[in-house]
Amino acid sequence: MRRASSKVIFTDALCLFIICLVITFAVAGTRSVFKERIAKQEWDQTQSVMSQLIKAEDFKEVKVSGENQGYKALDSSGKTLGYLFVTKAYGYGSEVSVMSAVKEGKIVGVDVLDASNETPGLGQNVTKKDFVDQFAGLNESLEVVKNDPSGENQVEAVTGATKSSNAVAASVKEALVLFEQVAKSEK
Numbered sequence: 001m002r003r004a005s006s007k008v009i010f011t012d013a014l015c016l017f018i019i020c021l022v023i024t025f026a027v028a029g030t031r032s033v034f035k036e037r038i039a040k041q042e043w044d045q046t047q048s049v050m051s052q053l054i055k056a057e058d059f060k061e062v063k064v065s066g067e068n069q070g071y072k073a074l075d076s077s078g079k080t081l082g083y084l085f086v087t088k089a090y091g092y093g094s095e096v097s098v099m100s101a102v103k104e105g106k107i108v109g110v111d112v113l114d115a116s117n118e119t120p121g122l123g124q125n126v127t128k129k130d131f132v133d134q135f136a137g138l139n140e141s142l143e144v145v146k147n148d149p150s151g152e153n154q155v156e157a158v159t160g161a162t163k164s165s166n167a168v169a170a171s172v173k174e175a176l177v178l179f180e181q182v183a184k185s186e187k
Helices: 002-033 035-053 123-125 129-133 162-185
Strands: 060-063 069-074 078-088 095-102 106-114 143-145 152-154
Touching: 002 035, 002 123, 002 152, 035 095, 035 106, 069 162, 078 162, 095 162, 106 162, 123 129, 123 162, 129 152, 143 162
Parallel strands: 143 152
Antiparallel strands: 060 069, 069 078, 078 095, 095 106
16 A cells, blocks of 8 residues: 555656646747847837937947946937936835936936835835936935925935835936946046
8 A cells, every 4th residue: 555655656746747847848948939039029128218218219238337237329320319227226125127317417317117026005106207207307416305305406205115215216326327437438
């Protein structure tokens, strides 16, 4: 009786292992087959967000530090219109990914790409237009305040989401630092 039950358990475990192996290879194979199409869709989505922040004919990737991403916005003649940077900072529940458009050392636009792991109804409100529009025209000395911003370079935090608001602000500040580095390297 004992041998029969051991044999059944072994057979079931082997079947489960083979099923998992086949599914893993199927998913990996599908990803491999469609990787170019997936990359194109991701680039199209990135360009769509960039075009909303800076109207340009073309975007060219520029080398920046760390895991950050940088792009140069170009007009039809190849003249630089501004720069876009994708940076991340830790909020309340996870990293918040932000795309910042910078021109002449000032923010011209911000889009929060991912705040999906922030608290729903609170931290995820940093993606709203009312919050991100506050960054336009600010420079690296920007500061997040809890109540009515009265000074220059101040942004009012989302109510109940100060950590998430600070994460967006830190990402924007990082973009301004990256802008300075890229601007120096291109002179």
